[in-house]
Amino acid sequence: MxxxxxxxxxxxxxxxxxxxxxxxxxxxxxxxxxxxxxxxxFLIVLEQSDHAHATPVRRRHLIDDCAAWLRGKSVLELGAHTGGLTESILGHAASVTAIENNPRCVAHLRDRFGDRLTVIEGDMHHELWRFEPHRFEVVVCAGVLYHSAHPFVLLEAMAYLAPQRILIDTLNHGVDELRVVVPHMINSCNYRYNQRPDCGFSLVLGDRLIEQAMATLGYTHKLAVDKRSATIAPELDSAYFREWKNSFAAWFHRPGCAPADSPAQ
Structure with missing residues (x-):
């Protein structure tokens, strides 16, 4: 305090x-x-200030600039947290479902968005497999993958759902292939709220590994999100924003759904 x-x-x-x-x-x-x-x-907070400052920029580049791929679609968002990206997704999609494991964030999302958003409380490593394939046309996995000890399981589960498009945005600046990290406990989405033990590790996937895995899973067409033009007010700049700007973000498309180029602004 x-x-x-x-x-x-x-x-x-x-x-x-x-x-x-x-x-x-x-x-x-x-x-x-x-x-x-x-x-x-101590005061309980749900989001760090540097993340909150970066959210409008992330929302614009990841969601709003790609609205054409979301418009009128059924969308699944992984790890919605406090709903920073959800707000824009709801503005474009026909329906949105979010998976979130933090009970405080779940309560926040339900209070913030009401019946506009379907919130599923649970561990995405398990919940993804409970859906039938083709239930969702778009999957948004932003700011999630690098928190997981099982990122390949998440990629496989997303592909199992067979959406037309998958957005992957993850912090991996400086990683060429694969790196194992022991993050602060709050940064691990593997935690199970004392329901069962957690290994405490996360795997950070490099660009090539993500692209190769997605191609193997049937998502051979990739269009990168151009973050080079992303800017933020100098007083709001942070190490988090700079790492996000220099990390991986791309839309993956199933055969037959791949556009010729990026959507119109």
Whole structure:
């Protein structure tokens, strides 16, 4: 509460104490607070400020500039979080379903969008397989893949649904092939809310691996999202925005659905 530039993630909690870790690369020290004093010291937030500042730019380049591929379609969004991209998807698509595993984000999405959005609470690694193929015409996987310990499973599950198009946007700047990382716990979408153990690792896929995997899964036509023109106000610039701008983003199309070039603005 005293320093809004700092954040922690809860590691363990009981009726008496809450153990936490600082989300600061320069500090790996854990802490502990009295449960009774927790709310006077910490405020629960759903989105980091640098992510929130970048959202309008991401929304424009990933969604609004590609509205022609969403217009009138049934869309599935993976990891909708607080609905930053969902807002634009709803403006173009005929229907939108979102999978989200964070219960606070689920409540936020339902409160924010009401019956305009169908929200499925659950782990996307499992929930994707529960749909029948061809249920959705478009799948949006933005800001998700690099959080997963099982990114190839997610790619396979998306292809299993056989949508016409799949948008993949992921942070992988500086990765040529494959990198294993141990992220802050809050950054892993593999967590199961203590329902079962989590390995704690994520796999970051390089451009070539994503393209090769998608081609093998039947999505041979790729059109990259041009982020080079993306700009943000200097006072809102961040390491997150710069990494996003220099990372992978592309639309993949099934045979017969591939356009000749990018959609009109």
């Amino acid at each position: 005293n320093d809004r530039d700092k954040a922690v993630v809860v590691l363990r909690c009981s009726d008496e104490t809450i153990d936490y870790a600082w989300l600061d690369d320069a500090s790996d020290s854990d802490g502990s607070a009295s449960a009774a004093q927790w709310h006077s010291r």
